[in-house]
Amino acid sequence: MTAEEPERQAxxxxxxxxxxxxxxxxxxxxxxEILTYEEMxxxxxxxxxxxxxxxxxxGRLRTAAHHVLDSHQRVFRxxxxxxxxxxxxxxxxxxxxxxxxxxxxxxxxxxxxxxxVDPESLDAALSSLVRxxxxxxxxxxxxxxxxxxxxxxxATVLAAATAPAxxxxxxxxxxxxxxxxxxxRALMDKDFPAV
Numbered sequence: 001m002t003a004e005e006p007e008r009q010a011x012x013x014x015x016x017x018x019x020x021x022x023x024x025x026x027x028x029x030x031x032x033e034i035l036t037y038e039e040m041x042x043x044x045x046x047x048x049x050x051x052x053x054x055x056x057x058x059g060r061l062r063t064a065a066h067h068v069l070d071s072h073q074r075v076f077r078x079x080x081x082x083x084x085x086x087x088x089x090x091x092x093x094x095x096x097x098x099x100x101x102x103x104x105x106x107x108x109x110x111x112x113x114x115x116x117v118d119p120e121s122l123d124a125a126l127s128s129l130v131r132x133x134x135x136x137x138x139x140x141x142x143x144x145x146x147x148x149x150x151x152x153x154x155a156t157v158l159a160a161a162t163a164p165a166x167x168x169x170x171x172x173x174x175x176x177x178x179x180x181x182x183x184x185r186a187l188m189d190k191d192f193p194a195v
Contacts, residue, residue, distance in 0.1 A: 022064035
């Protein structure tokens, strides 16, 4: 190379598979370790000060994190201002509890909304659909509340969930549903009396 020729830089991974560079970096992390935003930018020869470049990196990071979760069963969390951290067991449990809270709220909202529909005022097919939806949501609420790891210790939940019904002396889930919000209460009492 002569003094007049510019120095060649290593090619930066771009294109459709560019997220795989971040996937490899995420897979190399041990629980508790963080892949910083600076390290991510360096993988692509970018600067954290370049907002457009970081936008591309965040998109690749989301894709890589989802792929690593699906393919390698590893969970990550955002550490604000720092980067992505491979979650320790406690962090995984915290994320699961957040998902469970959101899911429960969504099912409660759906149940409340379907209870506003009077199946008696509908034709037979639509009335059956409304009743089936109400029953399904009531069952989901009953099960979600009974196996809610936020309200019970994990060992009790697992023992109740895995115990065969025919084994004497094995604890079974005994759930008294809490008072549901709005119109779902009547449906729950009718279909799922407290045990």
